Every structure is written in structure tokens, then in C-alpha cells.
Amino acid sequence: MKVDRRLTFLLRRIEHDVDREQAILEIVKVLKEKQYAIKDICTVIEKDIIYKIKVLNTIGIGCFLNDEYDSVIPFLEVALRYSPTDPDTIYNIGYVLTKIGLNEEAFGFLNQVHCLDEGVLELKQQIKAKIIN
Amino acid sequence: MDQYKLCFISCVNDEELYEESVRYINSLHVPEGIVIEFVSVRNASSMTEGYNHGMKMSDAKYKIYLHQDVFLINKEFITEILDLFHSHPKVGMLGVIGAKQIPPSGVWWEAKEQYGVVIENSFNSKMRFLSLGEVTNDIEIVEGIDGLIMITQYDLPWREDIFNGWHFYDISQCMEFIKAGYHVGIPRQNQPWSIHDCGVPSTESYDVYQQIFLDYYGVIREDSR
Numbered sequence: 001m002k003v004d005r006r007l008t009f010l011l012r013r014i015e016h017d018v019d020r021e022q023a024i025l026e027i028v029k030v031l032k033e034k035q036y037a038i039k040d041i042c043t044v045i046e047k048d049i050i051y052k053i054k055v056l057n058t059i060g061i062g063c064f065l066n067d068e069y070d071s072v073i074p075f076l077e078v079a080l081r082y083s084p085t086d087p088d089t090i091y092n093i094g095y096v097l098t099k100i101g102l103n104e105e106a107f108g109f110l111n112q113v114h115c116l117d118e119g120v121l122e123l124k125q126q127i128k129a130k131i132i133n
Numbered sequence: 134m135d136q137y138k139l140c141f142i143s144c145v146n147d148e149e150l151y152e153e154s155v156r157y158i159n160s161l162h163v164p165e166g167i168v169i170e171f172v173s174v175r176n177a178s179s180m181t182e183g184y185n186h187g188m189k190m191s192d193a194k195y196k197i198y199l200h201q202d203v204f205l206i207n208k209e210f211i212t213e214i215l216d217l218f219h220s221h222p223k224v225g226m227l228g229v230i231g232a233k234q235i236p237p238s239g240v241w242w243e244a245k246e247q248y249g250v251v252i253e254n255s256f257n258s259k260m261r262f263l264s265l266g267e268v269t270n271d272i273e274i275v276e277g278i279d280g281l282i283m284i285t286q287y288d289l290p291w292r293e294d295i296f297n298g299w300h301f302y303d304i305s306q307c308m309e310f311i312k313a314g315y316h317v318g319i320p321r322q323n324q325p326w327s328i329h330d331c332g333v334p335s336t337e338s339y340d341v342y343q344q345i346f347l348d349y350y351g352v353i354r355e356d357s358r
């Protein structure tokens with residue numbers, strides 16, 4: 001199968017919830033095996049995907065849950081570039097940073113962005129409590 | 134005819150693409166008691182010949198003729214089309230985009246009043262929403278629908294005697310349904326029901342079939358107005 005087409009099919013399945021979990025695992029696998037780089041995936045998302053932020057967040061979190069840690073923040077950062085105020089992306093970045101023990105960075109990030117989403121504010125409070133304790 | 138059966142019919146010359154299209158159909162919600170089947174036609178000499186072959190192979194009352202590069206993303210697609218057809222027995226065929234009135238050129242997308250929505254990439258190969266006029270009722274009755282997907286509740290032969298290529302088979306079939314006394318329509322889609330991953334389309338021999346369409350249906354269209 002052509003390179004772009006395979007990636008397009010996997011990403012589009014994630015976008016439209018068609019065999020989604022399997023598609024996420026396949027994306028993680030191709031990243032781990034270095035068959036594709038993050039930028040290859042982002043290029044396909046730019047061209048073929050409508051709901052870009054949703055897909056980038058799903059892949060970012062998919063990478064986190066499947067131990068592909070180096071790819072997590074890069075995907076979430078691309079999502080943030082598409083929409084700097086998207087609460088899901090902001091939450092996910094803060095969440096991932098604190099989960100890997102970077103509480104100061106997570107708190108600093110959440111302080112920088114202007115987001116009044118309830119979930120984000122709650123996460124911010126939890127991280128603050130961790131830092132104080 | 135089996136009123137509890139739907140048949141998805143495609144002409145196929147790209148196995149990977151068709152397999153992907155089937156994957157989306159298999160992810161749709163199928164109401165209890167409804168059976169779906171697939172008919173894929175290979176080596177068709179024309180769209181009409183392929184679709185006639187597919188139509189004859191199935192006893193399903195409801196048939197969905199779709200391109201191999203169409204992906205259905207509305208999970209409730211089957212329920213919605215069954216509800217629409219049950220409520221509108223005069224509607225013979227549904228599509229997702231089309232034109233209120235076919236213009237003198239015969240080219241539906243040159244019409245002033247267009248309806249429907251699809252996600253597609255025919256413009257510059259980048260996916261986009263193609264949002265035409267909004268359908269505010271259950272169904273907008275139109276004269277022509279695009280062939281990317283054509284959903285029927287009655288069987289009428291495709292005019293393979295006239296359209297022996299890959300263009301104008303869709304608007305021809307709309308004319309055949311209208312001639313037979315049925316309506317053709319576009320349903321309201323709160324979100325697009327389908328993706329058409331067609332890329333920039335081929336226009337080879339388009340003008341030939343355009344002229345055939347105008348010659349054959351010109352008088353009929355004038356008489357019906």
C-alpha cells in the first residue's frame with residue numbers, strides 16, 4: 001500500500017471511530033518502528049483530516065498510554081498550534097507533564113494559557129497542591 | 134423483494150480502497166432484523182452496466198450504489214434512510230448532494246440552487262466540507278443528485294444502452310426515476326453522511342456523454358417543466 005494512503009486510512013479511522021483502538025495501536029507501532037516520523041503523520045493530517053485537533057489529541061494520548069513517550073508532546077503541540085485555546089489540548093498537555101513528574105512545568109504551562117474550562121482549572125489546582133506538598 | 138435487506142453495490146477497480154469503504158459500512162449501526170449484503174462488480178465496462186449487474190444480483194428492497202472511494206461516517210445511516218423511505222414512499226432515490234433543477238448544460242453543479250453536504254477533496258486534493266444549500270425539511274426534492282452515492286427503494290434499470298461510460302449515468306438515473314413518477318431527494322444531514330476521497334476527477338469523454346444526455350433527455354426535461 002502507498003505510504004500516504006496507509007497513513008490516511010489509519011488517521012481517518014481514528015477521526016471517525018472506525019476500528020479506532022486498533023488504528024491507534026498501528027500508528028504507535030509505526031512510530032516505534034520508525035517507519036514514519038511525526039512530521040509525516042502531521043503532513044497527512046494537514047491534508048486529509050478535517051477534525052485535526054481531535055485526531056492529534058487522540059494520537060498524543062495513544063502514544064502516552066502505549067509508552068511512546070517521545071511523540072506525546074510533539075503531537076499535542078501541533079494541536080495547540082491549530083487552536084491555542086482548545087481545552088482538551090491544554091488539559092492533555094498539563095496532564096501528561098504532571099504524570100511524568102514535571103509538575104512545575106505543567107503548572108507554568110497552565111498559567112500561561114488563558115483557559116476557563118472547568119477540567120483545566122481543576123487540574124491546575126491539583127498540580128498546585130502537589131507542588132505545595 | 135426483501136424489505137428487511139439493504140445491498141451496498143460498488144464497481145471496483147481498486148481493492149484497497151474498496152476494502153476501506155466496506156470497513157466503514159461494517160462500522161454502521163444495523164437495526165435489529167435488518168440484513169446487509171455487499172455486491173462488488175469487477176471489470177465493469179461502464180457504471181450503468183456494473184450497476185445493472187449488481188442490481189440483478191440482489192433481492193434487497195433498498196440498494197445503495199456507491200463509489201469505491203466513498204466512506205460512510207454517519208453511524209445511523211441505515212436507520213435514517215429506512216425511516217425516510219418509510220415516511221416518503223414516493224421518494225424513489227436519495228443522494229447527498231445535488232441540484233434543484235438541472236441547468237441547460239446538463240451539469241448539475243452549474244445549477245443556481247444546490248443542496249447537501251459532503252466531505253471531499255476534488256478541488257485541490259485537500260479534504261474540505263463541501264456545503265451546498267442547507268436542507269431544512271426531512272428531504273429536499275431535487276432533479277439531480279451526484280453519483281458518489283445513490284440510495285434507492287425501487288429498482289429501475291440503469292440506461293447502459295445509452296450511457297456506456299463513466300459520466301452522466303447519475304443524472305440519467307435521476308431522469309429515469311422522475312419519468313417513472315418518483316421523486317429524487319437529498320435528506321437533511323446535520324453532519325455530513327459521507328466522505329468522497331476522489332481527488333481531482335477525470336473528465337475524459339465528459340463532453341461526449343454530456344451531449345448524449347442533452348440529446349436524449351432534452352425534450353423530456355422541457356416537457357416536464
